[in-house]
Amino acid sequence: MSVTATAIPIQKRSGHPRPQRRRIRSSLAERIAPYAYVAPFFVIFAIFGLFPLLFTFYVALFDWNPIGEQTFVGFANFERLFADPRFWNAFVNTFGIFLISTIPQLLLALVLAHLLNHARLKWANFFRMSLLVPYITSVAATALVFGQIFDKNFGLLNWILEIFGLPSVNLLASQVGSWVVISAMVMWRWFGYNALLYLAGLQAIPREMYEAASVDGASSWQQFIHLTIPSLRPIIIFTVIMSTIGGLQIFTEPLLVAPETGLTCGAGRQCQTLSLFLYEQGFGQFEFGYGSAIGVALFVIVVVAALINFFLSTRTRGGN
Amino acid sequence: MNRRMLAIPIAAIGALALALTGCSSGGSSAEGDPNAEFEFWSFTGIGQQESVDRYLEKNPDAKVKLSEVGSTTETATALTAALAGGKVPDLVMIQNDDLPKFVENPGNFIDLRTLGGDDIGDDYLDWAIDAATGEDGSIIGIPTDVGGLSFAYRADLFEAAGLPTDPEEVAEMWSTWDGFIEMGKKYTAATGQPFVDNVETTVFFATVNQVSEKYYSDDGELIFDSNPQVEEAFQVAVDTYEAGISAGIAAWSSGWAPGKANGAFAVTTAPSWILSGLKNDAPDTEGKWRIASIPGVGGNWGGSVIAIPARADNPEAAWQYIDTMLSPEGQTEHFADTGTMPAAKGALESEDVLSYTDPFFGDSAIGKVMSDSVLQFNSFYNGPDTSAIGGALLNALVDMEVGNVLPADAWKTGVDSAKAAIGG
Numbered sequence: 111m112s113v114t115a116t117a118i119p120i121q122k123r124s125g126h127p128r129p130q131r132r133r134i135r136s137s138l139a140e141r142i143a144p145y146a147y148v149a150p151f152f153v154i155f156a157i158f159g160l161f162p163l164l165f166t167f168y169v170a171l172f173d174w175n176p177i178g179e180q181t182f183v184g185f186a187n188f189e190r191l192f193a194d195p196r197f198w199n200a201f202v203n204t205f206g207i208f209l210i211s212t213i214p215q216l217l218l219a220l221v222l223a224h225l226l227n228h229a230r231l232k233w234a235n236f237f238r239m240s241l242l243v244p245y246i247t248s249v250a251a252t253a254l255v256f257g258q259i260f261d262k263n264f265g266l267l268n269w270i271l272e273i274f275g276l277p278s279v280n281l282l283a284s285q286v287g288s289w290v291v292i293s294a295m296v297m298w299r300w301f302g303y304n305a306l307l308y309l310a311g312l313q314a315i316p317r318e319m320y321e322a323a324s325v326d327g328a329s330s331w332q333q334f335i336h337l338t339i340p341s342l343r344p345i346i347i348f349t350v351i352m353s354t355i356g357g358l359q360i361f362t363e364p365l366l367v368a369p370e371t372g373l374t375c376g377a378g379r380q381c382q383t384l385s386l387f388l389y390e391q392g393f394g395q396f397e398f399g400y401g402s403a404i405g406v407a408l409f410v411i412v413v414v415a416a417l418i419n420f421f422l423s424t425r426t427r428g429g430n
Numbered sequence: 431m432n433r434r435m436l437a438i439p440i441a442a443i444g445a446l447a448l449a450l451t452g453c454s455s456g457g458s459s460a461e462g463d464p465n466a467e468f469e470f471w472s473f474t475g476i477g478q479q480e481s482v483d484r485y486l487e488k489n490p491d492a493k494v495k496l497s498e499v500g501s502t503t504e505t506a507t508a509l510t511a512a513l514a515g516g517k518v519p520d521l522v523m524i525q526n527d528d529l530p531k532f533v534e535n536p537g538n539f540i541d542l543r544t545l546g547g548d549d550i551g552d553d554y555l556d557w558a559i560d561a562a563t564g565e566d567g568s569i570i571g572i573p574t575d576v577g578g579l580s581f582a583y584r585a586d587l588f589e590a591a592g593l594p595t596d597p598e599e600v601a602e603m604w605s606t607w608d609g610f611i612e613m614g615k616k617y618t619a620a621t622g623q624p625f626v627d628n629v630e631t632t633v634f635f636a637t638v639n640q641v642s643e644k645y646y647s648d649d650g651e652l653i654f655d656s657n658p659q660v661e662e663a664f665q666v667a668v669d670t671y672e673a674g675i676s677a678g679i680a681a682w683s684s685g686w687a688p689g690k691a692n693g694a695f696a697v698t699t700a701p702s703w704i705l706s707g708l709k710n711d712a713p714d715t716e717g718k719w720r721i722a723s724i725p726g727v728g729g730n731w732g733g734s735v736i737a738i739p740a741r742a743d744n745p746e747a748a749w750q751y752i753d754t755m756l757s758p759e760g761q762t763e764h765f766a767d768t769g770t771m772p773a774a775k776g777a778l779e780s781e782d783v784l785s786y787t788d789p790f791f792g793d794s795a796i797g798k799v800m801s802d803s804v805l806q807f808n809s810f811y812n813g814p815d816t817s818a819i820g821g822a823l824l825n826a827l828v829d830m831e832v833g834n835v836l837p838a839d840a841w842k843t844g845v846d847s848a849k850a851a852i853g854g
Binding site: 175178378 | 513514531535538680684688818825827833834850851
């Protein structure tokens with residue numbers, strides 16, 4: 111196979127493609143086989159990925175009652191969406207939680223990876239493995255435990271505050287407070303995963319480069335800025351984009367953080383994210399059309415944010 | 431060429447699928463047999479199996495496949511998905527809060543008048559039947575139970591505060607909501623403790639249902655923002671909060687169960703189905719609680735109907751269950767078995783219900799209080815957005831209690847978010 115594969119361009123370049131093409135056509139099975147091998151993924155993706163995506167765009171144009179009438183309304187759902195204070199509230203919440211959770215998380219992961227990469231670290235494998243423990247813990251379990259830590263009546267946090275004679279706080283009642291609680295959950299769950307990605311990147315940097323930098327008199331900070339960061343750039347771009355996509359779709363944590371808050375994440379919707387708003391409208395109120403419009407808006411927001419990320423991340427290369 | 435070759439197997443598969451589904455729907459030989467196996471969707475935690483066992487005792491030949499789907503909301507969600515294009519059950523329970531959006535499209539269900547006659551609703555509470563009646567007059571559900579509404583209060587704490595402890599005296603003293611707030615002020619002044627657990631579920635849920643028209647007018651117009659009755663009901667909750675007698679502990683929040691045990695508040699809302707939870711949450715307070723009628727007149731929280739989807743495989747079998755179990759006699763018996771408040775007028779006036787007491791609640795006349803509350807309850811029209819509007823107003827009160835909204839702004843906040851919720 112590899113011989114044939116490399117042979118084709120050579121043949122093309124030399125201007126004699128005909129005999130080769132005829133030979134391939136003669137074997138139909140050989141031509142179809144590669145497509146057959148990749149087909150299962152694409153068939154399943156088409157059914158469970160592409161079709162729902164396109165169907166969402168379609169449903170968003172309707173006033174769609176799943177057990178009643180479906181009326182075409184054009185862009186009325188989107189007009190309503192942009193005038194809906196609940197949508198903008200969810201938008202602000204989503205970005206608030208995203209910023210509070212992602213930026214410190216990635217910085218922390220970078221520092222941690224740097225420490226774990228230290229040549230003289232004992233038990234290095236143990237520490238590296240334990241980073242994955244939060245990641246393999248169920249989100250639901252994480253959310254319940256964090257919810258209890260920050261509970262206003264019997265939470266661990268308020269218990270500690272009480273010991274020091276401080277007044278108890280009800281973090282979940284305020285907007286910024288509930289963002290902090292949810293961000294803490296996201297950070298706890300993901301920083302180890304990102305640290306491991308960075309660690310893998312760090313280990314691929316040859317030690318000789320650091321030795322050469324030391325010989326040239328670079329301080330360890332200068333080594334970090336001018337050697338480590340540029341070498342890790344592809345991985346940093348990857349983690350930033352993945353965190354953006356995940357962070358903007360955050361759902362389970364705000365849903366489960368407190369039992370009484372429900373689909374609005376609090377009476378004032380103080381921590382309701384866009385995905386949770388989508389779920390509330392689509393599957394709480396059964397407004398499928400409006401829920402789909404939120405889904406389309408969320409899709410556009412994620413794509414735009416990922417593109418901005420990508421351009422910002424690649425731009426830094428030019429400044430080097 | 432390729433495309434045509436692909437088309438053949440696809441067409442074949444399609445034909446096969448059609449043949450298979452055709453087979454399954456046409457092949458049910460049990461059509462019309464009242465003892466054929468039928469599928470029954472119920473909620474978890476209401477002991478439905480006991481009723482089914484009782485039914486099988488009466489009809490040994492019948493076959494029931496009971497599925498306890500989940501909470502009331504989860505069951506309604508599953509039913510919505512099934513009606514939208516899945517396998518529907520033959521018989522399904524729907525909680526009253528979820529009912530309006532199903533009643534809005536009565537065609538999804540069998541009009542039970544076709545099975546039980548036009549007078550089928552006469553045995554039941556008018557408002558409970560009205561809630562299950564579509565615009566075209568079709569009755570899609572038979573009420574299985576109601577919630578009733580009372581207040582539970584701590585007699586020992588009342589006594590310590592110098593208030594009367596006998597349920598009838600208490601009910602007399604708080605016969606109006608003003609009287610209720612006055613009592614609360616006395617209690618809080620005497621003990622330094624809050625009087626009531628919260629204003630949203632205990633006060634607002636009670637007051638907003640003591641109206642002649644709620645969020646919709648009788649002919650189905652949305653009037654929640656202009657109906658003075660709703661605003662007054664809301665204002666009672668705000669006044670209660672401003673009197674400083676609310677503990678601000680939301681129902682089912684982490685502080686609620688311990689609050690019932692440790693006296694963080696003396697009064698909480700008590701529809702009939704909440705009583706067992708109160709016993710579980712505060713077992714050491716046995717004998718200290720009393721049950722009294724709520725201020726104002728009439729009340730209800732909860733209740734369900736049972737319905738047969740239009741696409742059900744065995745409607746006759748499902749109907750036989752309804753006919754056997756939901757008659758006034760059947761509901762009286764069910765009350766004796768499980769303590770579920772009946773929705774049939776005859777059962778509510780039966781001796782079994784009226785004489786019901788419980789030593790945990792100091793032998794208060796629970797049955798009489800609950801029965802009165804639903805017999806005096808007003809019928810009003812509930813539309814598809816009733817629960818969304820109610821949720822928005824309730825959340826405004828919760829937000830007021832945690833200090834995010836000023837009492838003076840609460841009504842406007844609630845109305846604005848209700849308007850956003852219904853898209854107007």
